[in-house]
Amino acid sequence: MQELLDYLQQFDTLNEQQAELVTSKAKLLELPKEAYFSEAGKVPKQVGFILEGVLRFCYYNNKGQEVTHYFVGEGQFITDFPRFEAQIISAEYIQTVTGCKLLVFTREDWDELLATIVTWGAIETKMVKKCLNESISRRSPMVSNDATERYLSFLESFPALATRIPLAYVASYVGVTQQSLSRIRKNLR
Template sequence: MDTLIDFILRFGDLNRQQIDYIMSKAKTVELKKQAYFSEAGKVPQYVGFILEGVFRFCYYNNKGEEITNYFVDEGNFVVDNQKFESQIIAVEYVQAITDCKLLVFSKKDWDDIGNTIVGFEMIKAKITQKCLALAVERRSPLIAEDATTRYLSFLEGFPNLVNRIPLSYVASYLGITQQSLSRIRKGIR
């Protein structure tokens, strides 16, 4: 729980009473590998802070192919933020790709925190802004780069993930086949 508070305190100040209030709203949840945190076709119910494990955001394209869009690991929030905040149906899946442990907040509890703690909405906005900027920073180079450079960018952006997640997800994220990824990996060893 200290990890969550340390993370939040990077974006604003909280006193002990406010920290205790936030922690009173948090529930510890464990998800097994392959379980969904939120699903396409449903309204996201929770925002979570990852204590252990890795999640991926994915969707199915018009050909029925599964596309991995993003990864989130320990020490970060996981949520389909726009759909969660607006309480509208998600178009992506958020799936555990390892066994995961996280602290979760329901929409009601998350809103209660924002309505009770003066300045928490600004903290949430700063966290969201940082997460979006990081996502863009990690995704943007993938558009114009060749496959090898995209893989090297992936290793730089997600240095602790390559040995923890299936290569099929990495290949999907990079927009290449698993065979191409294997060739790239052999070429840079």
């Protein structure tokens, strides 16, 4: 629980009672590799804080191909936030890449934190801003760079996760086939 509280403290100070309320609402959830935390076609029901493991955001394009567009690792919150907030159906999946341990908040618990902790709304806004800024800075090079530069950008963006993510997911994220990614990696050695 301390990892969660330390993360939150970077956005605002929580007093002892507030910290106890937050920890009382967090429930431990363990998911095996390749399990879904959230699924397309369903309304996201929870927010998770990752204690151990890696998750990915993915969807199926109009050709039926699976596309990975983001990874999230330890010490971060994860949810399909816009759809969680609006309580509408998601168009993407959040899937575990490794076995994961998360502290999970239901929608009801999240709303209670918002209603009880005066600064929770500001904390939430700051967390969302931080995540969006990180996402934009990591995804921007993916649009204009060639495949080798995109792979190098991936390594720079996710240095602690790179060795833990299967090559198929990395290839999808970079936008190339696994064979092309293997050639890129070979040429970089």
